[in-house]
Amino acid sequence: MGSLTSQVCEWLEQGYITSAQADQLYHRLSVRPDASRWRALIAGLLLWFGALSLVCGVIFFFAYNWQSLDRFAKFALLETAILLAVSAFVWLYYRAACQLSIASNTPSVTVSRSQGKPFGTTVANAVLLAACVLVGGLLALVGQTYQTGADPWQLFAVWALVILPLAWIAGFDALWLLVVGLVNLSLGLFFDISADFWLPFEDVQIQLLVFALLNTLIYYVFTYLDHIKVGRWHTPILQYACSMFAMGCFTWLVSWLILNIDRSDSFYLWVSGIYILNLVLGFYVFYYLLPQIYPLALGGFSLIAVTAIFLIKLIFEDSDPIGGFLFIGLYILLASTGLSLWLKKVNQNLKFASGAQVVASHGKRGGNHE
Amino acid sequence: MNNHLPKNHMQSTALASGESRLISQTSQQLWQSLYSEGLVSSPMLPESHDMPWYIGLMQAFAAWIAAWFLLGFMTSLLGTIFQRVEADVALFIGLAYLALGLGLYFAAPQRTFIQQFAFAASLSGSLGVAWGVFELLGDEFNVTWYLSMAGLFLLLWRLLRHGLAQFVFAFCSSWCVVGLMAKLGLLNLSPSLFAFIISVVLLNINRLGRHYQRARMLCYGFVLTLLNIQLLHAFSMDNLFDELFSPWQQSLRFTLIHLSIIVGICGFLLVTIFRERQQSLSSLAAIGCFLGLIVISGLSLPMQGLATAILLILLGHYCNEPWLKGMGMVSALLFVSGYYYSLETTLLLKSAYLMGLGALLLVARVLMWWLFPANVYPKETV
Numbered sequence: 001m002g003s004l005t006s007q008v009c010e011w012l013e014q015g016y017i018t019s020a021q022a023d024q025l026y027h028r029l030s031v032r033p034d035a036s037r038w039r040a041l042i043a044g045l046l047l048w049f050g051a052l053s054l055v056c057g058v059i060f061f062f063a064y065n066w067q068s069l070d071r072f073a074k075f076a077l078l079e080t081a082i083l084l085a086v087s088a089f090v091w092l093y094y095r096a097a098c099q100l101s102i103a104s105n106t107p108s109v110t111v112s113r114s115q116g117k118p119f120g121t122t123v124a125n126a127v128l129l130a131a132c133v134l135v136g137g138l139l140a141l142v143g144q145t146y147q148t149g150a151d152p153w154q155l156f157a158v159w160a161l162v163i164l165p166l167a168w169i170a171g172f173d174a175l176w177l178l179v180v181g182l183v184n185l186s187l188g189l190f191f192d193i194s195a196d197f198w199l200p201f202e203d204v205q206i207q208l209l210v211f212a213l214l215n216t217l218i219y220y221v222f223t224y225l226d227h228i229k230v231g232r233w234h235t236p237i238l239q240y241a242c243s244m245f246a247m248g249c250f251t252w253l254v255s256w257l258i259l260n261i262d263r264s265d266s267f268y269l270w271v272s273g274i275y276i277l278n279l280v281l282g283f284y285v286f287y288y289l290l291p292q293i294y295p296l297a298l299g300g301f302s303l304i305a306v307t308a309i310f311l312i313k314l315i316f317e318d319s320d321p322i323g324g325f326l327f328i329g330l331y332i333l334l335a336s337t338g339l340s341l342w343l344k345k346v347n348q349n350l351k352f353a354s355g356a357q358v359v360a361s362h363g364k365r366g367g368n369h370e
Numbered sequence: 371m372n373n374h375l376p377k378n379h380m381q382s383t384a385l386a387s388g389e390s391r392l393i394s395q396t397s398q399q400l401w402q403s404l405y406s407e408g409l410v411s412s413p414m415l416p417e418s419h420d421m422p423w424y425i426g427l428m429q430a431f432a433a434w435i436a437a438w439f440l441l442g443f444m445t446s447l448l449g450t451i452f453q454r455v456e457a458d459v460a461l462f463i464g465l466a467y468l469a470l471g472l473g474l475y476f477a478a479p480q481r482t483f484i485q486q487f488a489f490a491a492s493l494s495g496s497l498g499v500a501w502g503v504f505e506l507l508g509d510e511f512n513v514t515w516y517l518s519m520a521g522l523f524l525l526l527w528r529l530l531r532h533g534l535a536q537f538v539f540a541f542c543s544s545w546c547v548v549g550l551m552a553k554l555g556l557l558n559l560s561p562s563l564f565a566f567i568i569s570v571v572l573l574n575i576n577r578l579g580r581h582y583q584r585a586r587m588l589c590y591g592f593v594l595t596l597l598n599i600q601l602l603h604a605f606s607m608d609n610l611f612d613e614l615f616s617p618w619q620q621s622l623r624f625t626l627i628h629l630s631i632i633v634g635i636c637g638f639l640l641v642t643i644f645r646e647r648q649q650s651l652s653s654l655a656a657i658g659c660f661l662g663l664i665v666i667s668g669l670s671l672p673m674q675g676l677a678t679a680i681l682l683i684l685l686g687h688y689c690n691e692p693w694l695k696g697m698g699m700v701s702a703l704l705f706v707s708g709y710y711y712s713l714e715t716t717l718l719l720k721s722a723y724l725m726g727l728g729a730l731l732l733v734a735r736v737l738m739w740w741l742f743p744a745n746v747y748p749k750e751t752v
Contacts, residue, residue, distance in 0.1 A: 336486065
């Protein structure tokens, strides 16, 4: 709807329609939500906020470390809560599956695929998310009770490991995001103490490289899985987050190395090589194999940032020319505009291709009916 | 139908966008319906300049960085000539860039590079003017500074037709309003003021014709500021305000004023919705909604900002603005998380509140299943 009203604005700005006609179109486009949409919104809000508030309340309760409650009682409480949540998940999951199978066996009832799917934002998965958060609470309670600490890296790593199969069963974006977030967190905490193990991770630049590579890998894996099995691995938020974090780490690292090369040249060369390889691979994959605009935009703007930093280093290293500011400013504007125009064109081609696909499939279906 | 552009121009544009015939079925359908009603003269859909939101965001960031370089260029150039850049020189730089930016906008509004350059020049100009006025007023952010900058940003928001620029300048002007209210000792009322403006504009947005996009960008700029202010308070980061403005001094009186304004707007919205649906205000659904509103208002006393988030969700849903709805949902989660840092109660009490709230919401969900089962027939009325 938003893009349609923007389209109307554009037609008005370009003079194709008058202001009064635009007003009429806005009214026509802004159809107020009907009862079923209001019901869906309120039901969703009650479910998600209810589940998350309840779970946060439980976590707050254990964080308070109430001394009047025996430690076994605490464990029993938390484990019962997890058990109840998992049981509720199993019941809801199979109930939804049974309803789907009954509906699909009844010829008079038509059920859309999205209504009966066990993956994504479902009631069962809301309960499972609550159970996964409670697992973290249980692990923190173990740390609190046996004085192993409430935030060592092992805790988050074990938490991620325990909920990994649950995320796989649910196929739910928020759960995958929790798993990947925990993996990154435990890795970060591990880096903090890695000096004790004589590992080379105390250097922030190496840490950035590890984060960039790990998140790039996760991004590629999920993009590929989503492509081969549509709907089962659909995790748009995770993909947005991972790719942005990975590219952010890469850009920061390369810019840092350009501005301050105090390391050995081989490390600088290795990182630059990996960065360029990542960009080239990204371009090949997301332009030719699995066309997508977002990763292309991320890579392009990252390259503009890195090149601008390189130009700053080149121009201002030994002198302070006045025209340097203008040159870099104009470079950023020109490059970002050029990239935007190219991305816009790619976007239009993609939409054109998908539109043509829809028309072809409609035609095929029409032919079959005939 | 008064088409401002000649027919052959429209046809050439449409032909140029030959491939875009299939780009969007819905805009194509809309255009076709306009054509069949005789409101437009060409059956061909004009070329669209629509692009994904993240490209706009990245472009804005690039323009912001470029603006600093443009300002740096003029400053170093005039600094070389006058030895030191004084207030009047900074003001001159700002005004020169503003004139350049505005001139370019009006000279070639449809060229992408010109638009981006004009946006960066306008940003540079605003920075230059802000710097010049700051020094002219004796190195102080006083009422005059906030007033003049708010005026400048609102003028730019009003003059420019570029959606991204409108959003950025609306956002900047809203922070100047916050500063102004802080100087006048009314900082606590700023969330209420923003919530009121956002609601009034959004509920009347379909009557704004040519100003639709501008008003929409104003709303989003103000929403971002409103959420920023309330989140800073929810996460006990008010010391930022202490350094920038006068002390925050959040008192129960102001909280109650804000809450009553939000409840008033939500109540008005609910009454409007039920009247539009021709449903009685004494029906079970209406009573349930109003009871829910009262509960949320009560909870907003300990959990600051929750009522604002609910208002944004309702407004976003009612006005078909998914971004607004999403911002409301994410901020509601953040407000509840910020409750963890509240120093007014113990963690035990907070946990009791949250568990109670969670149980209440889930019970309400179950009751909803029973009382208002999902209707397979579309004619259902809640």
